Amino acid sequence: MNPTENKTMQCGCDAPVAGIGGEGAAATIDASCRVPLLALFGGAALWLVLGLALGLAAVMTFHKPDMFADCAFLTFGRAQAAANDLLLYGFAIPAALGVMLWILARLSQAPLALPIVPVVAANLWHLGVFIGTATILGGGSTGHPWLEYPRAAAVLLFAAFMLIAVCAVATMGSRTNGELYPSHWFFFAAILWFVWSYGSANIFLQSHQQPRGVVQAVIDWWLTNNLLFVWLALAGIGIAFYFLPKIAGKPLASRGYALFGLLTLVFFGSWVGIPQSAPVPAWLPTVSAYAGLLSLVSIVAIAIVTKKTVCGACVKCSGGPFCFIKFGMLSFVVSSLLYVSEFCPRYSRVLEFTWFNFGVTQWQLLGFAGMILCGAIYEILPRVMGKELPFTKLAKLNFFLFAGGTLLFVIPLLIGGVEQGMKLRDANIPFADASAVAMKFLRISTTGQLLVLLGALCLLLNILVMTLQWKLGLVKTVVGVVKDSLAEGSAYQPLPCDKEAKP
Amino acid sequence: MSDENKNCCSPETGEPTATRSAAPMWIIVVTLVLLFTGGLFLDSHSGWFDKNVYAPYKSQEQLEAFQPKSGAAAAMARGKSVYEGVCGICHGSDGAGKPGQFPALAGSEWVTAKGCNRLAHIPLAGVAGAIQVGGKDWNLNMAAMGAALPDEDVAAVLTYIRSSWGNKAEAVTADDVKKVRAEIGKSPQPYSGAQLKAMPE
Amino acid sequence: MKTGFSVFLAAFVALGASWFGLVYGPLKQLGVATETKVLQSDAKWPLQRTGDATLGLQVYRSAGCAACHTEQVRQTGAANVLTITEIGSHQPTDLKGFINSLAGSVTELMNSSNAVAANLAGWNGELPKVLYSGADDTVVSMLGDKLKAVGVKTEARVVATGADIARGWGTRQSVAADYLYDAPVQLGNLRAGPDLATIGVRAPDVNWQLQHLYAPRSLVKNSTMPAFRFLFAVQKIGAQPAPDALVLPKEFAPADGYEVVPTAEAKQLAAYLLTLKNNAPLYEAPFTPITAAK
Numbered sequence: 001m002n003p004t005e006n007k008t009m010q011c012g013c014d015a016p017v018a019g020i021g022g023e024g025a026a027a028t029i030d031a032s033c034r035v036p037l038l039a040l041f042g043g044a045a046l047w048l049v050l051g052l053a054l055g056l057a058a059v060m061t062f063h064k065p066d067m068f069a070d071c072a073f074l075t076f077g078r079a080q081a082a083a084n085d086l087l088l089y090g091f092a093i094p095a096a097l098g099v100m101l102w103i104l105a106r107l108s109q110a111p112l113a114l115p116i117v118p119v120v121a122a123n124l125w126h127l128g129v130f131i132g133t134a135t136i137l138g139g140g141s142t143g144h145p146w147l148e149y150p151r152a153a154a155v156l157l158f159a160a161f162m163l164i165a166v167c168a169v170a171t172m173g174s175r176t177n178g179e180l181y182p183s184h185w186f187f188f189a190a191i192l193w194f195v196w197s198y199g200s201a202n203i204f205l206q207s208h209q210q211p212r213g214v215v216q217a218v219i220d221w222w223l224t225n226n227l228l229f230v231w232l233a234l235a236g237i238g239i240a241f242y243f244l245p246k247i248a249g250k251p252l253a254s255r256g257y258a259l260f261g262l263l264t265l266v267f268f269g270s271w272v273g274i275p276q277s278a279p280v281p282a283w284l285p286t287v288s289a290y291a292g293l294l295s296l297v298s299i300v301a302i303a304i305v306t307k308k309t310v311c312g313a314c315v316k317c318s319g320g321p322f323c324f325i326k327f328g329m330l331s332f333v334v335s336s337l338l339y340v341s342e343f344c345p346r347y348s349r350v351l352e353f354t355w356f357n358f359g360v361t362q363w364q365l366l367g368f369a370g371m372i373l374c375g376a377i378y379e380i381l382p383r384v385m386g387k388e389l390p391f392t393k394l395a396k397l398n399f400f401l402f403a404g405g406t407l408l409f410v411i412p413l414l415i416g417g418v419e420q421g422m423k424l425r426d427a428n429i430p431f432a433d434a435s436a437v438a439m440k441f442l443r444i445s446t447t448g449q450l451l452v453l454l455g456a457l458c459l460l461l462n463i464l465v466m467t468l469q470w471k472l473g474l475v476k477t478v479v480g481v482v483k484d485s486l487a488e489g490s491a492y493q494p495l496p497c498d499k500e501a502k503p
Numbered sequence: 504m505s506d507e508n509k510n511c512c513s514p515e516t517g518e519p520t521a522t523r524s525a526a527p528m529w530i531i532v533v534t535l536v537l538l539f540t541g542g543l544f545l546d547s548h549s550g551w552f553d554k555n556v557y558a559p560y561k562s563q564e565q566l567e568a569f570q571p572k573s574g575a576a577a578a579m580a581r582g583k584s585v586y587e588g589v590c591g592i593c594h595g596s597d598g599a600g601k602p603g604q605f606p607a608l609a610g611s612e613w614v615t616a617k618g619c620n621r622l623a624h625i626p627l628a629g630v631a632g633a634i635q636v637g638g639k640d641w642n643l644n645m646a647a648m649g650a651a652l653p654d655e656d657v658a659a660v661l662t663y664i665r666s667s668w669g670n671k672a673e674a675v676t677a678d679d680v681k682k683v684r685a686e687i688g689k690s691p692q693p694y695s696g697a698q699l700k701a702m703p704e
Numbered sequence: 705m706k707t708g709f710s711v712f713l714a715a716f717v718a719l720g721a722s723w724f725g726l727v728y729g730p731l732k733q734l735g736v737a738t739e740t741k742v743l744q745s746d747a748k749w750p751l752q753r754t755g756d757a758t759l760g761l762q763v764y765r766s767a768g769c770a771a772c773h774t775e776q777v778r779q780t781g782a783a784n785v786l787t788i789t790e791i792g793s794h795q796p797t798d799l800k801g802f803i804n805s806l807a808g809s810v811t812e813l814m815n816s817s818n819a820v821a822a823n824l825a826g827w828n829g830e831l832p833k834v835l836y837s838g839a840d841d842t843v844v845s846m847l848g849d850k851l852k853a854v855g856v857k858t859e860a861r862v863v864a865t866g867a868d869i870a871r872g873w874g875t876r877q878s879v880a881a882d883y884l885y886d887a888p889v890q891l892g893n894l895r896a897g898p899d900l901a902t903i904g905v906r907a908p909d910v911n912w913q914l915q916h917l918y919a920p921r922s923l924v925k926n927s928t929m930p931a932f933r934f935l936f937a938v939q940k941i942g943a944q945p946a947p948d949a950l951v952l953p954k955e956f957a958p959a960d961g962y963e964v965v966p967t968a969e970a971k972q973l974a975a976y977l978l979t980l981k982n983n984a985p986l987y988e989a990p991f992t993p994i995t996a997a998k
Contacts, residue, residue: 109518181520242519245519245520246518251519251521252519252520254521254522254523254525255521255522256523256525257524257526260526260530260531277558281552281553281557282548282550282553282560283551283553285558286544286545286558289548290541293540293541293544294538296537297530297534297537301526345558
């Protein structure tokens with residue numbers, strides 16, 4: 001069956017509305033999400049800023065090696081690990097969960113179920129991230145990349161995720177229309193993914209009887225792939241597949257295609273991750289290379305769905321959420337292709353152990369997940385809070401800072417990594433020369449990092465001010481009510497309702 | 504065109520929908536093709552899940568070819584190549600000989616005897632006349648096939664036959680062979696079974 | 705997909721398959737491993753760490769050294785190498801002719817005759833001379849035997865090849881058996897600094913290690929390694945200088961009257977680094993061990 005593309009679909013507010021019960025219902029749904037989302041997004045933005053700042057501090061070691069010579073907690077090994085974990089666990093996952101909850105509520109056309117649960121979960125989560133970061137900087141990292149958080153923090157994160165999962169499932173269960181939208185599939189898979197992979201990896205690696213030897217590294221690689229590649233893809237694509245058609249005013253290009261992309265992603269993408277020259281029997285890297293080849297199909301399918309949905313949309317974005325999400329999906333395609341290329345035996349010989357892998361990871365975290373989540377937050381917050389963003393110009397600046405900054409951050413790392421790798425392959429070139437060539441590119445890359453940090457500050461400012469305004473509004477309302485009731489004596493005054501959601 | 508500062512549709516357009524079409528055939532075909540080609544790659548490079556095969560080795564056999572040959576292994580390899588070139592023509596590469604013509608070396612008590620003195624005389628001087636092998640009577644005429652070979656080669660081939668085809672006996676060193684060669688002198692006459700039996704083991 | 709359950713099922717099966725393949729499988733195959741034997745020897749592998757070195761691994765982990773250093777050697781191939789060590793009374797030109805004719809006449813050697821001829825081209829008799837370096841071990845043994853028969857001494861070795869090995873970072877690739885006693889395994893992902901798998905062989909001096917930790921640029925010019933001064937204590941020289949005070953060049957030495965003393969952590973880390981010696985041949989990573997000259 002050929003996909004029916006409605007190229008002449010009218011953009012505008014007379015586009016068909018999918019059975020929504022009027023503006024009031026949407027406002028109730030949004031209002032029910034307010035506190036959980038503020039809790040999740042506020043913490044996420046804070047951790048994003050902190051993570052980028054720590055990452056910047058870490059990379060300064062390469063420009064001025066003795067900067068933190070006397071400062072144990074800012075030494076490169078600790079600061080870099082803490083920064084990476086802050087970007088993934090501090091920012092990407094809670095922000096994605098917040099967006100997911102809102103989207104699930106909207107798609108179910110019912111308010112968020114059990115709204116207190118995500119608030120508790122958010123607090124547990126942020127506590128876990130705090131404990132984890134402090135422990136890493138203090139020297140207590142577990143030593144496994146991307147799993148450096150100590151047992152206490154890992155337990156907190158897991159418990160918080162389970163709580164949010166319960167809320168998400170309950171919200172999905174309260175939906176009135178039977179059919180699932182593609183984003184539902186992606187989110188369902190994402191929930192299962194984190195619970196199983198994070199739980200399983202931590203059980204093996206944090207228990208008293210760790211598996212001996214290189215199996216620890218294998219489990220760690222498995223988890224890293226399943227979180228950084230598969231989980232971020234599931235969350236990010238699910239979010240993009242909700243917002244892109246919505247903002248563009250067109251339907252998503254094709255259910256079947258999206259389903260195909262999802263299935264190939266989960267079946268093949270989960271096997272990628274073992275580096276090609278790992279000290280493990282040959283079958284492990286070979287299986288990963290095989291899976292990497294097959295994952296190309298998934299990336300292509302998702303790219304085609306995105307392109308078909310976005311092209312022909314008569315929407316100008318100019319730094320708005322649509323720009324963010326489009327850039328994010330483009331980043332997904334490019335960063336995933338680069339990621340998968342690391343597992344092709346021919347390329348891995350050059351790319352391994354260079355800055356290339358770091359560049360790809362940052363592209364996945366910031367260019368893909370960061371952009372999509374940022375765009376989603378800017379799209380959701382005004383609706384949830386019932387008022388415009390306090391700094392819309394900063395929000396637009398945010399896009400350009402993020403986009404330009406990420407490219408400036410990542411692309412020199414990729415090129416530098418390739419150069420470093422080619423020099424490392426030639427034993428006649430001294431190691432110092434191979435490192436020096438990478439340092440040249442690192443200087444440009446650090447400038448990009450700074451730009452991204454500035455962009456993150458814009459996000460944090462927006463969310464903070466919005467939260468403060470809301471809290472001040474609450475205080476004013478309460479004070480006003482108290483004053484009125486004191487002034488009027490015993491006359492009962494109903495509390496003013498929340499204002500209707502305004503564009 | 505629409506207002507630049509806002510998304511086109513403001514306020515709510517409602518929840519997004521998706522068109523109902525299926526994934527196109529070509530991508531499924533591509534997936535199957537990749538599954539097949541990747542499978543070929545898996546077949547050639549995975550070492551078939553053997554825990555000893557690490558890249559760049561592709562199989563157990565290849566790994567074996569790169570095992571360094573130590574003293575014992577080298578001697579066996581050497582002995583085998585000498586045997587195939589010199590003795591195996593008559594006694595067979597499986598050591599079974601030919602009934603009526605050449606006695607079997609597999610299970611032969613001359614080969615598996617504790618000491619190698621008697622055995623060493625055979626290739627160095629030859630056998631002529633009546634000899635009992637494995638309970639049967641033979642009337643042989645074997646030339647001194649090992650007389651022209653260096654000591655190490657004779658030692659290697661004797662070691663080889665003493666530990667092949669089910670035979671289990673100690674190795675023979677080049678010194679043993681040297682001693683026997685010195686004993687029998689330059690152009691010895693072939694021995695008969697009785698003469699061999701008379702020697703110390 | 706219509707219901708949430710079928711989505712859940714698909715995701716469950718996918719993740720389950722991946723878990724079985726990449727977690728359970730390696731656990732069963734490698735996680736139950738015990739010590740193995742060094743090739744052609746009774747020595748066990750890997751060697752257990754003791755005392756300071758065990759604690760040193762924890763210092764390595766805590767300081768995040770694996771963020772810049774890897775602990776694994778890569779290998780891209782292996783070769784059977786035949787080297788001529790003595791030519792006795794032969795003349796090089798005669799020998800060349802003899803070997804080339806051999807290679808051309810014996811069936812098993814014919815495929816390698818070009819390689820052998822190329823190796824011999826321009827040989828003036830200097831020793832040792834690599835005659836053949838390739839995958840075929842029968843060529844090596846046959847050629848070696850035939851040369852031995854004419855009085856030419858040769859040496860057959862199995863050598864691991866690859867950029868890491870050519871750089872002197874190891875003699876063979878790292879395999880699972882090397883990490884049996886590491887908890888946690890610190891493989892590393894980035895080579896901002898050189899590989900450390902055999903640093904205990906390359907830099908076996910504990911004072912070098914300590915000085916390198918305190919002031920990397922005093923030993924490696926233009927190094928980007930941060931100085932780990934927090935692992936050391938600068939203290940006033942007492943009645944006598946401390947026995948383990950570092951000897952530093954002038955630009956890196958502390959002020960007059962002060963000395964730099966390694967803390968316990970620094971000593972543990974140095975001890976750990978000295979135990980990193982992935983140089984024993986194993987069945988799965990074979991190479992001819994270098995024995996002492998007879």
